[in-house]
Amino acid sequence: VHEIVVLALDGVVAFDLSTPVEVFGRARLFDGRPAYRVRVCSLGEEVDAGPFRLRTAWGVEAIQSADTVIVPGVSDPRADVPAAAVAALQDAAGGGARIASICVGAFVLAATGLLDGHRATTHWAAAAELARRYPAVDVDPDVLFVDEGDLLSSAGAAAGLDLCLHLVRRDHGAAVAAETARVSVMPLERDGGQSQFIAHEPPAPAGGSLEPVLQWLIENAAAPLTLTDIAAQASMSTRSLNRQFREQVGDTPLHWLNRQRLRRAQWLLEATDRPVEEVGAQVGFISPTTFRERFRTLVGVSPQTYRRAFRSRTDTAAMLAPIT
DNA sequence: CCTTCGTTCCGCCATG
DNA sequence: CACATGGCGGAACGAA
Numbered sequence: 001v002h003e004i005v006v007l008a009l010d011g012v013v014a015f016d017l018s019t020p021v022e023v024f025g026r027a028r029l030f031d032g033r034p035a036y037r038v039r040v041c042s043l044g045e046e047v048d049a050g051p052f053r054l055r056t057a058w059g060v061e062a063i064q065s066a067d068t069v070i071v072p073g074v075s076d077p078r079a080d081v082p083a084a085a086v087a088a089l090q091d092a093a094g095g096g097a098r099i100a101s102i103c104v105g106a107f108v109l110a111a112t113g114l115l116d117g118h119r120a121t122t123h124w125a126a127a128a129e130l131a132r133r134y135p136a137v138d139v140d141p142d143v144l145f146v147d148e149g150d151l152l153s154s155a156g157a158a159a160g161l162d163l164c165l166h167l168v169r170r171d172h173g174a175a176v177a178a179e180t181a182r183v184s185v186m187p188l189e190r191d192g193g194q195s196q197f198i199a200h201e202p203p204a205p206a207g208g209s210l211e212p213v214l215q216w217l218i219e220n221a222a223a224p225l226t227l228t229d230i231a232a233q234a235s236m237s238t239r240s241l242n243r244q245f246r247e248q249v250g251d252t253p254l255h256w257l258n259r260q261r262l263r264r265a266q267w268l269l270e271a272t273d274r275p276v277e278e279v280g281a282q283v284g285f286i287s288p289t290t291f292r293e294r295f296r297t298l299v300g301v302s303p304q305t306y307r308r309a310f311r312s313r314t315d316t317a318a319m320l321a322p323i324t
Numbered sequence: 325c326c327t328t329c330g331t332t333c334c335g336c337c338a339t340g
Numbered sequence: 341c342a343c344a345t346g347g348c349g350g351a352a353c354g355a356a
Contacts, residue, residue, distance in 0.1 A: 226331075226332090227331075227332060227333085228331095236345080236346085237345070237346045237347080238332085238333085238346085239333085239334085239345075239346050239347070239348095240344085240345055240346065242332080242333055242334070243333095243334085243344090243345085243346095246333090246334090252332075252333065252334095253332085253333090254331090254332065254333090254354090255332095286355080286356090287355065287356065289355085289356080290354080290355060290356080293354095294354095
């Protein structure tokens with residue numbers, strides 16, 4: 001059984017702590033057996049969790065046998081991370097364990113140096129501070145979570161749910177993840193719709209001569225681009241562009257571009273009150289109808305439903321975990 | 325839901 | 341000859 005160990009440091013945010021406990025703890029395989037064994041460990045006897053104290057049954061040594069270590073946020077991200085915790089996390093990573101942070105848990109992870117040279121995210125309000133303190137970490141504040149293979153990080157509290165479900169999907173497939181989401185009363189759309197929430201595909205498939213073009217595409221996604229435009233930018237023929245794209249990105253140019261547009265649209269639906277039609281127009285869909293239809297086929301629900309589902313869940317999160 | 329029209333994208337092949 | 345490019349045409353797809 002896959003071993004999950006959650007590291008509870010003093011000041012641990014209860015919401016972040018319970019997210020992995022609940023999600024992984026509820027995940028079931030097809031035959032009904034638990035998909036994970038979940039343990040919470042701590043440095044000392046008791047953990048100060050703010051409004052309450054927590055007694056854990058395991059010490060940090062539990063981390064050594066973990067397949068995945070989860071690092072929840074702590075109430076003061078600026079606080080020094082205990083050396084024992086740093087050492088334990090470094091050992092775990094050295095031993096091949098997967099490590100994921102939730103919310104400002106990214107500060108703890110960054111303190112180990114493991115994030116150096118990697119992309120990561122954290123709670124939006126703390127992103128600038130993280131980037132300032134750890135310049136070697138490539139901080140992306142605009143995404144729900146980042147998957148760098150064995151190093152993952154998620155944004156604000158609610159995004160921790162997405163991250164955990166993402167891991168369930170990676171480990172046991174979409175069906176198990178969907179069932180877990182259902183049991184946890186998560187809106188389905190976030191796990192049903194594929195990887196639209198993953199900010200960056202895992203390690204950029206090297207040899208990306210198209211990399212600059214991709215960057216340019218992302219920046220100009222709002223403009224009405226045609227294949228010819230893109231080919232011109234890449235200074236190659238449309239034929240070659242199509243071929244290279246398939247080889248390097250594994251997708252066709254326009255299909256990929258639309259995915260970027262939809263990702264941006266999701267973000268706008270989450271973060272703003274702009275009307276659906278406006279959002280569609282702003283990310284580069286000429287016709288509102290087309291926008292709605294494409295959104296639906298890729299994400300699984302209509303833009304309106306998506307916004308509602310997201311709002312209801314972040315409200316809950318904001319209520320339970322007003323972080324920093 | 326259907327229909328029309330333009331675009332995309334890929335197999336095939338010539339060319340560098 | 342191995343390899344990459346790009347033009348051509350048509351089937352499939354997307355936009356309206």
